[in-house]
Amino acid sequence: MLIESVLAGAVRGGTSMLYPVLGETIAERSGVINLGTEGCMLAGALAAYVVGIETGSVWLGALAGAAAGAALALVHAFMVLSRGSNQIATGLVITFLGLGTTALFGQSYVGQGVNAFAAVPVPGLSEVPFIGRVLFDHDPLTYLSLVAAVVTWFVVFRTRTGMKLRAAGERPEVLEAFGLSPVRIRYVAVVVGGSLAGLGGGQLSTAFTRNWSENMTVGRGFVAVALVIFAAWNPLKAIGGAYLFSGAIALQLELQARGSEISKYLLQAMPYVTVIVVLAVMSRRQLQRSPESLARVLG
Amino acid sequence: MRSRRTGTLAAILALGILVAACGDDDDSGATASPETSAPTDDTTAEAPAEGAAPAEGSLTIGFIYVGPKDDFGYNQAAFQGSEAVQAAFPAVTIMQAENVPETAEAEAVMQKMIDDGATLIFATSYGHLEFARNLAADNPDVVFVHQGGLEGEAKLDNLGTYFGTVYEPVYTAGIAAGAATESGTLGYVYAFPIPQTLANINAFTLGAESVNPDVEVITLATGSWCDPGLQAQAAQSLLDQGADVLTQHQDCTKTIIEATEAAGAFTVGYHADASSLAPTGWLTGSEWNWGPLYIDIVQTVIDGGFVASAFNGDYRVGLQTGDNPFVQSAFGSSVDADTVALIDAARERFVTGGSPFSGPVLAQDGSIVFAEGEQPSYEDIETMDFFVEGVIGAIG
Structure with a gap:
């Protein structure tokens, strides 16, 4: 069934997008854009792959992926927050740094066997027609990503920590008036964001594709940054954003596999066109909701 | 202010997405992200051995690759070919350059090799051809050989192309796939509809149909070599459609093989023997062995006989003419003796002059491409722009 296959594909392929979208949402809520998300994903993808192989534990691998993403994000935070460098330029440099170093250190792991996350069908629920296959027959990191989205939403909108985070992005001077440091909050937000991007990369390499290859994210990190706007900096809407992109990929492949007469070049461009069209339509309205501090970055 | 911000952000993100979408599109079947890793001109020079033939000792050969020389695929195979040359001619000096993009950069890299004394250049990626051709015209004393292209109109005395008949082992792998499938549906993941890939898909399909006439091959283009x-997602789509044998023309092959094996389906490999990744489902595959051909070419140049040789043109080697550099991988345990016998019979046909594309061959729409008894030429095959009957998918 086309719809079932597309939706199942959207969830399966969307997890590695959902983590970085959540991470970047947190960072941008604090007022920092991290275009190094792509690099953080690559760092996470390689670290998870390597540690998974070397220790024999997929979970240690996932942890290492998150740590690698966090480490690279820390470089971004330091440059931007302590050295006052341009956020956009620094982010791009971080991406290329991640790309280059992972290509170098990953060389000997190309084509190696991987210790991979297996799908864990949820007992009972995975048997339910349609819903079972779409939602309840995935690897643990996929279920965890949905939990992470809900938790992130709760923290951002329902806790004091979240209030401070949003204040850092909207009215840092208010925080200062209360004796709190917006810079410190941003550091934490960027690093947590990077760790989620790293975890997304880890899911890509050790659960979804079971593979490491140079530049294996192929731009997913940039798409994730775009999807943050689509999701209006809302962690719950981020789920829709991530699945929209991967659903478009799944749809184009399902159409091709069914012998569709539509040009395959159009089909291949569809996921990207979808994101760009959605952004074009939504941007003006959505940006009204953008954290105030981002305005200074983008001037 | 807000709309200006929108514009800036939209522009940056569009740029990022473009970078993503336009990643790599080289034509060689080679791993490529040349825009991200600078070409490395890693000159491994060796002092000429004492007592070697003067011609051999003074020869310097340059090899350029579009991707990294350890990509477990196309580029690694070419690199191993260069190592075989070094082993066969210890006195020859060999220069290597990896990650050479298919742009004017390739011309610069080859020019530097020439400046450093190279008089024979192996340009190993499909898109390197026009740059090799440009340099060949300006450097009549340097011999250029190109892997996989066709020389074209201007016949130069110092330029030639070479390649194997890739589609022969792909056809015989198709026989194994056609014999193994229970659903009658096979899946093929590829990057771009270039002639080499179309010939592979068609050969695979014809091979499968030769033992299982009703078989269909679903094709999926990813628009990327890796x-x-x-x-x-592509592998999952094919499996969802009931395909129980998957094969591919991609550079990094592991993801599809892992997904196929996990689903309990059969794998036909490409580029390298990946049977260790699919202990249960591995049928067979095709892999490169460039050494003997490279050595032949180098020997011909050392002997001063390039212009008179078949290498000064579009040299194609297949089972009929000699050692095909593209060989059949080992069979998996599920391939039975009957299937091996069918494969041997097909190879025998190719050795004695037959072709995987011997007529009659019908196109997807049922029209006749090669008539009964027709024997297509290498040129016909390497300019192929259609799918044969039994293939599902559109080229455009």
């Missing part, structure tokens, strides 16, 4: 995320 995008594991897309590959994972």
Whole structure:
């Protein structure tokens, strides 16, 4: 069934997008854009792959992926927050740094066997027609990503920590008036964001594709940054954003596999066109909701 | 203010997405992200051995690759060919350059090799051809050989192309696939509809049909030589459609093989023997062995006989003419003796002058491409722009 296959594909392929979208949402809520998300994903993808192989534990691998993403994000935070460098330029440099170093250190792991996350069908629920296959027959990191989205939403909108985070992005001077440091909050937000991007990369390499290859994210990190706007900096809407992109990929492949007469070049461009069209339509309205501090970055 | 911000952000993100979408599109079947890793001109020079033939000792050969020389695929195979040359001619000096993009950069890299004394250049990626041709015209004393292209109109005395008949082992792998399938549906993941790939898909399909006339081959284009995320979804789509044998023309092959094996389906490999990744489902595959051909070419140049040789043109080697550099991988345990006998019979046909594309061959729409008894030429095959009957998918 086309719809079932597309939706199942959207969830399966969307997890590695959902983590970085959540991470970047947190960072941008604090007022920092991290275009190094792509690099953080690559760092996470390689670290998870390597540690998974070397220790024999997929979970240690996932942890290492998150740590690698966090480490690279820390470089971004330091440059931007302590050295006052341009956020956009620094982010791009971080991406290329991640790309280059992972290509170098990953060389000997190309084509190696991987210790991979297996799908864990949820007992009972995975048997339910349609819903079972779409939602309840995935690897643990996929279920965890949905939990992470809900938790992130709760923290951002329902806790004091979240209030401070949003204040850092909207009215840092208010925080200062209360004796709190917006810079410190941003550091934490960027690093947590990077760790989620790293975890997304880890899911890509050790659960979804079971593979490491140079530049294996192929731009997913940039798409994730775009999807943050689509999701209006809302962690719950981020789920829709991530699945929209991967659903478009799944749809184009399902159409091709069914012998569709539509040009395959159009089909291949569809996921990207979808994101760009959605952004074009939504941007003006959505940006009204953008954290105030981002305005200074983008001037 | 807000709309200006929108514009800036939209522009940056569009740029990022463009970078993503336009990643790599080289034509060689080679791993490429040349825009990200600078070409490395890693000159491994060796002092000429004492007592070697003067011609051999003074020869310097340059090899350029579009991707890294350890990509477990196309580029690694070419690199191993260069190592075989070094082993056969210890006195020859060999220069290597990896990650050479298919742009004017390739011309610069080859020019530097010439400046450093190279008089024979192996340009190993499809898109390197026009740059090799440009240099060949300006450097009549340097011999250029190109892997996989066709020389074209201007016949130069110092330029030639070479390649194997890739589609022969792909056809015989198709026989194994056609014999193994229970659903009658096979899946093929590929990057771009270039002639070499179309010939592979068609050969695979014809091979499968030769033992299983009703078989159909679903094709999926990813638009990339290596995008594991897309590959994972593509493999799943094919499996969802009931395909129980998957094969591919991609650079990084592991993701699709892992997904196929996990689903309990059969794998036909490409580029390298990946049977260790699919202990249960591995049928067979095709892999490169460039050494003997490279050595032949180098020997011909050392002997001063390039112009008179077949290498000064579009040299194609297949089972009929000699050692095909593209060989059949080992068979998996599920391939039975009857299937091996069918494969041997097909090879025998190719050795004695037959072709996987011997007529009659029908196109997707049922029209006749090669008539009964017709024997297509290498040129016919390497300019192929259609799918044969039994293939599902559109080229455009």
